[in-house]
Amino acid sequence: MKVRYELIHKDKKTGARYGKVIFTAPDGTEQEYETPMFMPVGTQATVKTLSPEQVKDCGAGIILSNTYHLWLRPTPEIVEKAGGLHEFMNWHGPILTDSGGYQVFSLAHNKKKDITEEGVHFKSELDGKKLFLTPEESIRIQNMLDSDIAMSFDECPPATADKKYLKNSIERTIRWAKRGKAVFNNPNQNLFGIVQGGPYEDLRRWSAEETVKIGFDGYAVGGVANDDECKDDMYKAIEYSCPYLPEDKLRYLMGVGEPVDLLEGVKRGIDIFDCVSPTRLARHGNALVPGVRETGISGLKENRINLKNAKFTDDFSPIDEHCDCYTCKNYTRAYLHHLVKCDEQFGASLLSIHNIRFLIRLTEQMREAIKEDRYEEFVEEFYKK
RNA sequence: GCUGGAAUCGUCUAGUGGCAAUGACAAGAGACUGUAAAUCUCUCGGCUUCGGCCUUCGUAGGUUCGAGUCCUACUUCCAGCA
Numbered sequence: 001m002k003v004r005y006e007l008i009h010k011d012k013k014t015g016a017r018y019g020k021v022i023f024t025a026p027d028g029t030e031q032e033y034e035t036p037m038f039m040p041v042g043t044q045a046t047v048k049t050l051s052p053e054q055v056k057d058c059g060a061g062i063i064l065s066n067t068y069h070l071w072l073r074p075t076p077e078i079v080e081k082a083g084g085l086h087e088f089m090n091w092h093g094p095i096l097t098d099s100g101g102y103q104v105f106s107l108a109h110n111k112k113k114d115i116t117e118e119g120v121h122f123k124s125e126l127d128g129k130k131l132f133l134t135p136e137e138s139i140r141i142q143n144m145l146d147s148d149i150a151m152s153f154d155e156c157p158p159a160t161a162d163k164k165y166l167k168n169s170i171e172r173t174i175r176w177a178k179r180g181k182a183v184f185n186n187p188n189q190n191l192f193g194i195v196q197g198g199p200y201e202d203l204r205r206w207s208a209e210e211t212v213k214i215g216f217d218g219y220a221v222g223g224v225a226n227d228d229e230c231k232d233d234m235y236k237a238i239e240y241s242c243p244y245l246p247e248d249k250l251r252y253l254m255g256v257g258e259p260v261d262l263l264e265g266v267k268r269g270i271d272i273f274d275c276v277s278p279t280r281l282a283r284h285g286n287a288l289v290p291g292v293r294e295t296g297i298s299g300l301k302e303n304r305i306n307l308k309n310a311k312f313t314d315d316f317s318p319i320d321e322h323c324d325c326y327t328c329k330n331y332t333r334a335y336l337h338h339l340v341k342c343d344e345q346f347g348a349s350l351l352s353i354h355n356i357r358f359l360i361r362l363t364e365q366m367r368e369a370i371k372e373d374r375y376e377e378f379v380e381e382f383y384k385k
Numbered sequence: 386g387c388u389g390g391a392a393u394c395g396u397c398u399a400g401u402g403g404c405a406a407u408g409a410c411a412a413g414a415g416a417c418u419g420u421a422a423a424u425c426u427c428u429c430g431g432c433u434u435c436g437g438c439c440u441u442c443g444u445a446g447g448u449u450c451g452a453g454u455c456c457u458a459c460u461u462c463c464a465g466c467a
Contacts, residue, residue, distance in 0.1 A: 043420050064419070102419040125421045156419070194419090225418040234418090255419035276420045283423040284416090302418095310413070348423055 001025045001094060001148045003190045003217055005035075005250040005271070011375040016266045018370040021061070021250060023094050023148060026188055031094065033061035035250070035271040036366050038262065038359040039096060041279065044069050045079075045089040047356075048279050049349040052091045057326065058353060059360040061093060062149070064274045067141050068100035068107075068133065072126055076144035084146030096149035096274070099138045099180075101194065102255065105156035105226055115155060117172060135176040136183045143186040150184070151220065152177040154194040159227040166198045170207045177214055190217035192252065195241045198223065199233035204240035218250035221270070225255030231299050235264050242269035258302035259362055260292055263379045266366055277302075278355030283348045285340040287319045288358040291385035300383070305333075307351065312337035325357035326350075 001023035009018045016036075023031040040047045040055055043066040047055045055063060070079060082088035085095055100120075107122055108114040114121040119134030135153040142150035154173045157166060177193050184191050193216035197203030211219065221241045224234040238253065245251055253270040256262070262273055278288065281304065291303040305312075305319070315333040327336075327350040339347030369378035 041420065048420085049423080066420080069420085096419095098419045103421090105419090107421065151419080154419095220419080222419070252419090257418045261418075273418095275418050276422085277418050280417060280420070280422065280424085284425095285423095286417090306415085308414085343423075345423070 001031065001188060003094075003149060003250070005218065005248060007247055009371055011370045012373040013376045014267045015269055016366070016370045016375045017251075017269060017271055018367050019250075019271060021094075021272075033094075034367055036262070036266045036363045036370075037061050037272045038356075038363050039064045039272060039274040040356050041065075041274055041276045042089070042091075043276075044073075045085060047352070048283065049345055049352050050279075050356075052089065054326075054349070054353055055091070055356070056093065058356040059364070060356065062096050062272065063091060063093065064096045064098060065089075065145070065147065066098050066100070066103075067138055067145070067151075068098075068103040068122075070097075070145060071100070071133070071141050072124055072131070076141045080144045080146070086146070094148040096192075096252075097142045097145055097147035097151065098254075099142065099151040099153040100133050101138075101151065101154040101156050101222065103133075104154075105158060117175075120155075135180040139180040139184050139191075143184065143189065146186065147189065149190045149192055149218065150186075152180050152191065152193050152216070154196060154222055156223050156226065157196065157198070159198070159223075159233065161198060163198070163200060163203065166196070166200065166203055170196050170203060170210075174207070174210045174214070177211060177216075181214060181216070192216050192218040192220050192250075194220045194222040194254070195245070196223045197237065197240070199236040199240075201236070201240040204237060205244055208241050208244035212244065212246060216249075218252060219245045220252040220254050222254045224253065225257060225275075231261070231264070234261065235268065238265055238268040238270060245269075259288065259359065259382070260300050260302060262359065262362060263366070263382060266363075266370075267375065267379060273359075275359075278359055279352045282351030282355050285347070285351070286355075287336070287351050288355050289320055290322075290382070292383055303385075307333060307336045307340045307347075309337075319354055320358075323354065323358065324361070325354045327354040327357075 004022050006020045007017055019035045021033050039062045040060050041064045045065055079085055079088050086092055104120050108120050119132050122131040124131050138153035153176050155169045157169045173196055193211040195208045195211055197207040221238055224237045251270050252272045253265045256273050257275045285308040286304045286306050288304050292300045293303050295301045312333045318328040320328055369375045
C-alpha cells in the first residue's frame with residue numbers, strides 16, 4: 001500500500017505533531033491511522049506470544065518485522081509464495097520491515113572488518129553459514145516480502161563510535177541508501193531513508209540533508225537505541241535531525257522505546273516509534289505502569305512492576321486500575337504472578353497485551369493533548385506521577 | 386531377627402583425610418530500547434570494621450596436627466534373607 005502523511009495539527013508550544021498516515025491499496029481502498037503512533041515489533045513475522053487479533057485489539061496500526069530474520073528463515077521466496085508477508089502472517093494492517101541495519105550493529109559490529117563498502121558479512125546464527133547482506137539484497141528481500149514500508153539498509157553504529165567513524169559510516173550509509181533506492185521496484189511499497197550521526201549536530205544535519213536530497217517516502221532517525229546510550233544523546237540526535245526533515249513526511253524514531261522516550265520524541269517532532277521493550281519486558285515478567293523512575297546512568301526511565309516479585313502473591317488488584325486493556329479488565333496481579341512463576345506462556349501473552357496497550361494508550365493521550373495545545377502540560381503531568 | 390547399603394544447604398545431588406563443602410532445581414532480586422533475549426546477571430548457613438570470625442554434612446563418642454570423609458555405639462531409612 002502506498003503511504004502518505006498529513007500533518008493536521010502542531011502543538012503551539014512544543015511543535016509536537018498530530019497527524020494521519022493514510023495507506024492506499026492498489027484497489028483504491030484506504031486505511032487511515034493517527035500519529036503519534038507506536039508500532040509493536042514482530043521480528044519473525046509474529047508479535048511474540050500474540051495473535052494478530054490480540055495485537056489489533058491493543059489498538060495497533062502498523063507493525064514491524066525484520067528483513068534479516070525472514071531472509072534466513074523461512075526465506076523471502078517462501079513468503080512471496082505465501083502471497084506476501086500480510087497473507088503469510090495474517091496481518092492485514094500495514095507492515096514496516098527493518099532492513100537488517102540493526103543486525104549490522106547487534107550481530108556484525110564487534111568485527112568491524114565485516115562491514116565493507118559492498119555490504120556486511122554475517123555468520124548465520126542458525127547453522128553458522130556465511131552470509132553477505134548488501135543494500136541491494138536488503139531491498140530485493142523487502143520487495144519480495146511486500147511489506148508496506150521498506151527501510152534503507154544502513155549501518156547502525158554503536159553509541160561509542162567517535163566522530164571520525166561516524167562520518168565515514170554516514171557517507172557509506174548515504175551511498176547504500178542511493179544503491180537501495182536504485183533497485184527498489186515494488187510499486188505498492190514505500191521506501192524510507194535513515195538519518196544517522198550520533199549526538200552531533202553537524203553530522204545529524206548533514207546526514208539528514210543528504211538523505212532528504214535522495215528523496216524518500218518517509219524518514220527515520222536511527223542509531224539512538226544502542227548500548228548504554230544516555231537519554232540526552234538520544235534527545236540531541238532527534239533535535240538535530242528533525243528540523244531538516246520535510247514536514248509532509250512521516251518521521252520514525254527507530255527502536256524507541258520507553259514511555260519517557262515517546263514523550264520526549266514526540267516533543268521533538270517524531271511521529272512513529274517501534275520497540276521490542278513491551279513484549280520483551282512482558283516475557284520477563286514486567287508490566288509497565290504510569291509514572292517514571294530515576295536510574296543512575298541514563299536518568300528517568302519507564303516505570304514498571306516485576307510480577308515475579310513475591311509481594312504480588314496475594315495482590316488481587318489489576319496491574320493498573322485505570323488501564324483499559326484486556327489483561328487489566330480481567331486478571332489480577334496475583335494471577336499474573338502465578339502464571340509468571342509457573343512459566344506459563346499465557347502470562348507472557350497477558351503482559352504483552354498490557355504493555356503494548358500501555359504504550360499505544362499513551363500515544364492516544366498524546367494525540368489528544370497535541371490537538372488541544374496542552375502537550376507540554378501533559379508531559380509534565382506524566383512525570384509527576 | 387540376621388546380612389548388606391544409605392543418612393550432606395527447602396528438594397535432589399557431588400564429595401574416600403585439608404571444605405562453609407559441587408551441580409541442578411526451588412527461592413530472593415536485578416538488567417533488558419530498529420529481538421542471537423520466554424534470555425542474561427547477582428544472591429542463596431550466620432555475623433562482619435569485608436581482613437576475617439562463628440556454627441555446620443542423622444546422634445554421641447573416638448583416632449588424627451586436621452574428619453562430611455576413618456573407627457565404635459546408637460537412631461532412622463532402603464534392599465536381600467528369615
